[in-house]
Amino acid sequence: MLPDLGRYSSEVTASYIVSLGLLALLIALTLWRGARVRRALEEMEARRRKETGHG
Amino acid sequence: MQTSARLLPWTVGLAAAGLVVGLVWGFFFTPDDFRQGSTVKIIYLHVPAAMMAINAWVMMLVTSLVWLIRRHHVSALAARAAAPIGLTFTLIALATGAFWGQPMWGTWWAWDPRLTSFLILCLFYLGYIALWEAVDDPDTAADLTGVLCLVGSVFAILSRYAVHFWNQGLHQGASLSVAPGERMSIVYRMPLYVTMAGFVLLFVALVLIRTRTEIRARRLKALEARERMG
Amino acid sequence: MIALLLRDLRIAVRAGGGFGLGLAFFLIVCVLVPLGVGPESATLAAIAPGVLWVAALLACLLSLDRIFALDHEDGSLDLLATAPVPLEGVVAVKALAHWAVTGLPLTFAAPVLGVLLHLPAPAQGWLVVSLALGTPALSVIGAFGAALTVGLKRGGLLMSLLVLPLYVPTLIFGAEIVKRGAEGLSTATPLALLAGITAGVAALLPFASAAAIRINLR
Amino acid sequence: MIALLLRDLRIAVRAGGGFGLGLAFFLIVCVLVPLGVGPESATLAAIAPGVLWVAALLACLLSLDRIFALDHEDGSLDLLATAPVPLEGVVAVKALAHWAVTGLPLTFAAPVLGVLLHLPAPAQGWLVVSLALGTPALSVIGAFGAALTVGLKRGGLLMSLLVLPLYVPTLIFGAEIVKRGAEGLSTATPLALLAGITAGVAALLPFASAAAIRINLR
Amino acid sequence: MNTRPLLVAEGLAVARGGVPLLEGLSFSVVPGRALVLRGPNGCGKTTLLRSLAGLQPPIAGTVGLAPEGAAYAAHADGLKPTLSAIENLRFWAAVHGLGPAAADAALDRMNLAPFRDRRAFNLSAGQKRRLGLARLLVTGRPVWMLDEPTVSLDIASVALFADVVRVHLAGGGAALIATHIDLGLDEAETLDLGPYKARPPETGGTTGAFDEAFA
Amino acid sequence: MNTRPLLVAEGLAVARGGVPLLEGLSFSVVPGRALVLRGPNGCGKTTLLRSLAGLQPPIAGTVGLAPEGAAYAAHADGLKPTLSAIENLRFWAAVHGLGPAAADAALDRMNLAPFRDRRAFNLSAGQKRRLGLARLLVTGRPVWMLDEPTVSLDIASVALFADVVRVHLAGGGAALIATHIDLGLDEAETLDLGPYKARPPETGGTTGAFDEAFA
Ligand code: HEM
Ligand SMILES: Nc1ncnc2c1ncn2[C@@H]1O[C@H](COP(=O)(O)OP(=O)(O)OP(=O)(O)O)[C@@H](O)[C@H]1O
Numbered sequence A: 001m002l003p004d005l006g007r008y009s010s011e012v013t014a015s016y017i018v019s020l021g022l023l024a025l026l027i028a029l030t031l032w033r034g035a036r037v038r039r040a041l042e043e044m045e046a047r048r049r050k051e052t053g054h055g
Numbered sequence B: 001m002q003t004s005a006r007l008l009p010w011t012v013g014l015a016a017a018g019l020v021v022g023l024v025w026g027f028f029f030t031p032d033d034f035r036q037g038s039t040v041k042i043i044y045l046h047v048p049a050a051m052m053a054i055n056a057w058v059m060m061l062v063t064s065l066v067w068l069i070r071r072h073h074v075s076a077l078a079a080r081a082a083a084p085i086g087l088t089f090t091l092i093a094l095a096t097g098a099f100w101g102q103p104m105w106g107t108w109w110a111w112d113p114r115l116t117s118f119l120i121l122c123l124f125y126l127g128y129i130a131l132w133e134a135v136d137d138p139d140t141a142a143d144l145t146g147v148l149c150l151v152g153s154v155f156a157i158l159s160r161y162a163v164h165f166w167n168q169g170l171h172q173g174a175s176l177s178v179a180p181g182e183r184m185s186i187v188y189r190m191p192l193y194v195t196m197a198g199f200v201l202l203f204v205a206l207v208l209i210r211t212r213t214e215i216r217a218r219r220l221k222a223l224e225a226r227e228r229m230g
Numbered sequence C, D: 001m002i003a004l005l006l007r008d009l010r011i012a013v014r015a016g017g018g019f020g021l022g023l024a025f026f027l028i029v030c031v032l033v034p035l036g037v038g039p040e041s042a043t044l045a046a047i048a049p050g051v052l053w054v055a056a057l058l059a060c061l062l063s064l065d066r067i068f069a070l071d072h073e074d075g076s077l078d079l080l081a082t083a084p085v086p087l088e089g090v091v092a093v094k095a096l097a098h099w100a101v102t103g104l105p106l107t108f109a110a111p112v113l114g115v116l117l118h119l120p121a122p123a124q125g126w127l128v129v130s131l132a133l134g135t136p137a138l139s140v141i142g143a144f145g146a147a148l149t150v151g152l153k154r155g156g157l158l159m160s161l162l163v164l165p166l167y168v169p170t171l172i173f174g175a176e177i178v179k180r181g182a183e184g185l186s187t188a189t190p191l192a193l194l195a196g197i198t199a200g201v202a203a204l205l206p207f208a209s210a211a212a213i214r215i216n217l218r
Numbered sequence E, F: 001m002n003t004r005p006l007l008v009a010e011g012l013a014v015a016r017g018g019v020p021l022l023e024g025l026s027f028s029v030v031p032g033r034a035l036v037l038r039g040p041n042g043c044g045k046t047t048l049l050r051s052l053a054g055l056q057p058p059i060a061g062t063v064g065l066a067p068e069g070a071a072y073a074a075h076a077d078g079l080k081p082t083l084s085a086i087e088n089l090r091f092w093a094a095v096h097g098l099g100p101a102a103a104d105a106a107l108d109r110m111n112l113a114p115f116r117d118r119r120a121f122n123l124s125a126g127q128k129r130r131l132g133l134a135r136l137l138v139t140g141r142p143v144w145m146l147d148e149p150t151v152s153l154d155i156a157s158v159a160l161f162a163d164v165v166r167v168h169l170a171g172g173g174a175a176l177i178a179t180h181i182d183l184g185l186d187e188a189e190t191l192d193l194g195p196y197k198a199r200p201p202e203t204g205g206t207t208g209a210f211d212e213a214f215a
């Protein structure tokens, strides 16, 4: 069902792929780092709460 | 934090919607331009990306100012969060532009003023990000990058004029504005508007997420430091 | 202030202080380019203005690499910041010293290299003028970059990354002057613009630089 | 040895360590040149090989500036010299690390910049090949220069002065390869010569460098 | 001599790298007196001195000090390796608006006369240090802030230095000295920084501004 | 333990920058003993140690030392500011063919454990110094040559360090320490370098260059 893109199909598809690829990369990185930091912070706070709880 | 939390889902949803609709519409359901053939479809990526690339820098400029004047930490972090997004958009504009240039101008790259000034903008993004990465005390980094952003903006504008002075280009002007010359027909413009909206929302969404991350990261850093101090 | 200027100049002319080295670098780059590009004098003449300006720019860049970093490492920057002299002044003076050590010699040496690159005779004069006008801007802008990166180890390269984009307008106008000179066109506009840049930069940037240094010190 | 390599790489990728900055510098120079020279694609295509190689060379140069100097300042060079590892090995490893941080990325990035400079398509491949072959030589030679100037404050510029002449053969052959590739001529001879240079340099120079360091330490 | 304090610190709290180190510091130094800061490594002496010298803002409290009142001598001496001893001193003298004569006097005072024209680069550790201290004499500032001034000085030089400080105090100056060894200054009272160690915010300590502040 | 000296110096004369500083030095260090070098600033301690460590050739006399026998700790600590404490140590351990375990042990020994992952750049003066000394523990070398090891250490740390040295000596090692303060090592005999000061050549001293004017 792809529309035929005439002579320039390669360029158009390429540009779409590249751009969406870049966007995907950016989003992936964002979410990944977000998750990592959140996890690290949570366990850190858990540890602190335990310590202050003990002391 | 709370406000952003409430805002987030909406922006994400809308961004997704806008992008999908606009791009699908643009990619599948628009006729080919009689001159440019199917390449006109590139515009749905190219223009919004280019637009947002510029606006992202403006946004960084504003937030940096807010930080430098009001010492509002979150805004500094927002600036930091925005930079990579702006960079990505710049790259997209460049890439799509390049792919567009191949059929239209017969070359991947021409030292056209607008293209050149975009390349320079790309460099500014790189420098800005590199500085953030290089300095490890958060406040110092925020201040330095803030100063850099101000000075950089001035020079970016300077460069733009310099470049125009240096070479008159073959890149089309802002045909969305009420330009006298060829205006894109409604067929092309509707999906374009939608994608633009999509890009804007995407930008907002990403900035929100990344800013939240930065804030968490910073708290994390502080707590680690305190732990080391015992 | 004067004392600072003298001191910087003295350090520069001391062994290993790097006086004239910027010059040498300039020279070498101008020699390397033909080696890379090839000897056709037509090509060389065409690219001479650009190459000369880019070379001058890199020479400046390389030599101001550690303009503040050294003072930071040995602690004199801390002491200068607490001394009864305005930090803006310090920055300006240091930029001035750097220019005297780098930009000035470059300007004088340029014609020779112009000949080497087959730069057409009429352009020679313009080359000197444009450099004389432009290099101060290079020093001042460079000082700003150095101030931003003063705290960092190995800041040198980061600095060039930050500074080179800032050099763009200066470069364009400078080279433009020479090119127009070569073609015998009027050089009034780019001259005016270049002068404008230099003046503006010299007037305003030292404040930004001083701010950056204060931030880096705390 | 491995430890040293890892350490240098780790330092390089740390904040302010300057990984990828050589790359950025390369990029920026390639952008500045057209700004100076002018946008005519014919001219650019003609000078592209030379410019790309000179830029790569400068990027290497700038980034190896302080390859030993930092170790000297913080005293680790003294300690390495008294450690049970041959100083020649240390030098070689440091050169290797520098190449991995600078030369390698350059090689991969080169084609993009080739496009910017309108380098004809057939030459692209040769550009990559020549850089892959040549940049190691740049790092090793640079390490030698760094070793010579290790004692000096602000040695950076003096070093570039010493090193650039040594770079000349590498530059000429490297650029020659790309030029011939662009014109579709045979590139066998310069390739062989370039490979020869790299091999010889990598085999012999580390000894000279080690000697230079020992002298500088006493 | 008058006894209006030259330096007053009230409720001072200092942080380094976002981590509060000391808090609740209040002291004042009157002319003619010296204050010796003691404390284990890493307790924050250097940080405190930098804050007092105005190089970094305290996170709480106030520092009362006449503008251009203090001369700060850090771990690093601020010497240019390629300049000779006297050139280094003359420079600092000029910066503080004193003539070369002052520099020569200072050089003799720290008996560095034999090394007058030797590059700082070629001085031994102790000689460098002495030169760095001679700098204080050409600042003409009333309050000296010294960070481990006697590092790598031999016994004789330490005595000599203590003597210089004594004279400075007698002349109505004041001094703030962070050190681990005993200088034998009887004008000096000692301030142990141990008790002022910053507590974590849970127990009501000062927070490092934004970092932990937000939830 | 055997008493074959680990380090023997005979008729040693050292110069710095062409200026003879010390001459006629003869001493030997046996396992289990430490030799403390004393002398005013600039008498040539650092130079002597560098010569013994083989970093610069003596102008006369011989040094008897097993290859890879000595570990030298200079005024500078050889730390990479951007690497964490443990990374720095691990590196030196690896260079000397020891595993990471040794590094961890050394870190605890100089009780730097709390700063394990802190960039050396962010350590205080004394913490840096301690880290530099911890390096000695991962060299596995019998003879330690220490140039003012206790600079900017607090009293506690000095004691700790003296302790480390004592253990090293007890383990059959030897140490050569240039210092101005008293470490309270009873295994140590002291060598005052004063008497060995090089005489100007007219009076029969070793000849150097002509800048005698300074020396
Ligand atoms: C790689 C290089 C290129 C870059 C960096 C670039 C950049 C830009 C920028 C900055 C804009 C402005 C968007 C705005 O005004 O809001 C733009 C718009 C546009 N570009 Fe490009 N462009 C490039 C190549 C091309 C090519 C090759 C073509 C087609 C021949 C093209 C066609 C357009 C069109 C039609 C617009 C829309 C103008 C408007 O409606 O505002 N661009 N581009
Ligand atoms: N490059 C040089 N040229 C000439 N003289 C030098 C050079 N370097 C050092 N000196 C002189 O050599 C002498 C010995 O220096 P050295 O560093 O060995 O002294 P030191 O005993 O270590 O003193 P300190 O206890 O202060 O460290 C000093 O008087 C110094 O001035």
Ligand SMILES: Nc1ncnc2c1ncn2[C@@H]1O[C@H](COP(=O)(O)OP(=O)(O)OP(=O)(O)O)[C@@H](O)[C@H]1O
Residues within 6 Å of the ligand: B225, E016, E017, E018, E019, E021, E039, E040, E041, E042, E043, E044, E045, E046, E047, E048, F121, F122, F123, F124, F125, F126, F127, F152
């Ligand atoms: N950039 C930084 N980030 C985080 N912590 C730091 C930083 N710099 C120093 N510190 C820590 O701050 C504390 C205080 O350092 P400071 O130099 O003030 O100690 P000090 O009292 O001078 O110690 P010394 O007597 O060893 O000089 C130290 O524990 C050090 O580890």
Ligand SMILES: [Mg+2]
Residues within 6 Å of the ligand: E045, E046, E047, E075, E147, F124, F125, F126
């Ligand atoms: Mg301290």
Ligand SMILES: [Mg+2]
Residues within 6 Å of the ligand: E124, E125, E126, F045, F046, F047, F075, F147
């Ligand atoms: Mg010494």
